[in-house]
Amino acid sequence: MSAGVIALEGLVVGRGRAVVAGPFDAALAAGEALVVTGPNGAGKSTLLRTLASLLPPLGGAIRLSGLAIDGEPAERIAEVAHYVGHRHGMKSQIAAGDNLAFWARYLGAGAAGAGRPGGAPLSPAEALAAVGLPGLEAIPFGYLSAGQQRRASLARLLVAWRPVWILDEPTSALDAASQQRFAALVANHLAAGGMAIAATHQPLGLDGATTLHIPPRSGSGDVPGPDGEAAPAIDDAALAEAEGWL
Numbered sequence: 602m603s604a605g606v607i608a609l610e611g612l613v614v615g616r617g618r619a620v621v622a623g624p625f626d627a628a629l630a631a632g633e634a635l636v637v638t639g640p641n642g643a644g645k646s647t648l649l650r651t652l653a654s655l656l657p658p659l660g661g662a663i664r665l666s667g668l669a670i671d672g673e674p675a676e677r678i679a680e681v682a683h684y685v686g687h688r689h690g691m692k693s694q695i696a697a698g699d700n701l702a703f704w705a706r707y708l709g710a711g712a713a714g715a716g717r718p719g720g721a722p723l724s725p726a727e728a729l730a731a732v733g734l735p736g737l738e739a740i741p742f743g744y745l746s747a748g749q750q751r752r753a754s755l756a757r758l759l760v761a762w763r764p765v766w767i768l769d770e771p772t773s774a775l776d777a778a779s780q781q782r783f784a785a786l787v788a789n790h791l792a793a794g795g796m797a798i799a800a801t802h803q804p805l806g807l808d809g810a811t812t813l814h815i816p817p818r819s820g821s822g823d824v825p826g827p828d829g830e831a832a833p834a835i836d837d838a839a840l841a842e843a844e845g846w847l
């Protein structure tokens with residue numbers, strides 16, 4: 602089992618210079634899960650996007666130790682993580698299996714998976730079977746039902762090894778049996794020395810997970826600029842470009 606640790610030290614997260622949530626202090630070791638809870642708009646997705654290096658921290662630090670990529674110490678979680686956000690990251694008109702084959706190639710499944718704890722990465726067909734979609738690899742992703750689409754997008758976690766799974770509402774649209782199946786996949790990942798950070802409104806059935814509860818937001822809490830000026834209005838176009846929505 603690897604011995605990685607992720608530590609959040611006074612981490613403050615936000616959009617533009619507007620503080621959304623924090624400061625957070627938490628630590629996560631290999632084999633552990635962090636479940637992020639809180640009401641709508643509290644900042645769960647903002648925290649996860651910050652951990653996934655899609656947004657810069659507004660304060661504090663994210664410290665990594667013992668996490669490596671190609672033998673080099675990782676400097677950012679993104680280098681060693683899968684991030685599954687609200688959007689699936691799959692193309693509707695392309696077969697589910699081909700979408701997963703793309704991710705396996707893009708994520709370098711062979712190299713990153715070599716010698717990983719828990720065995721080699723799964724093929725697209727195996728990964729679809731593992732999320733309860735056996736034999737559906739030739740079906741265009743867009744033909745799948747909402748719950749099937751979510752499950753196929755989660756199958757991406759299995760086609761390339763990454764020690765850290767960052768998951769935003771992973772079980773939304775999943776029925777009870779699919780939620781249980783997914784909880785078992787996360788438990789296997791943790792048993793293989795992985796880590797999971799998940800924002801959710803539904804219990805994930807992870808025994809021993811640490812919970813980080815974000816309370817409802819109060820006040821704007823903008824971070825002043827270096828010159829003491831008030832924070833500028835958020836530029837949605839610039840944010841969209843930085844976050845890759847375009």
Ligand SMILES: Nc1ncnc2c1ncn2[C@@H]1O[C@H](COP(=O)(O)OP(=O)(O)OP(=O)(O)O)[C@@H](O)[C@H]1O
Nearest residue numbers: 616621639640641642643644645646647648835840
């Ligand atoms: N691109 C953006 N620009 C400005 N503000 C944003 C942006 N995206 C989200 N916010 C704001 O940040 C706050 C936190 O949103 P976030 O999506 O992190 O909450 P959440 O806890 O994940 O909510 P939910 O449970 O509804 O998914 C909200 O007030 C939201 O309006």
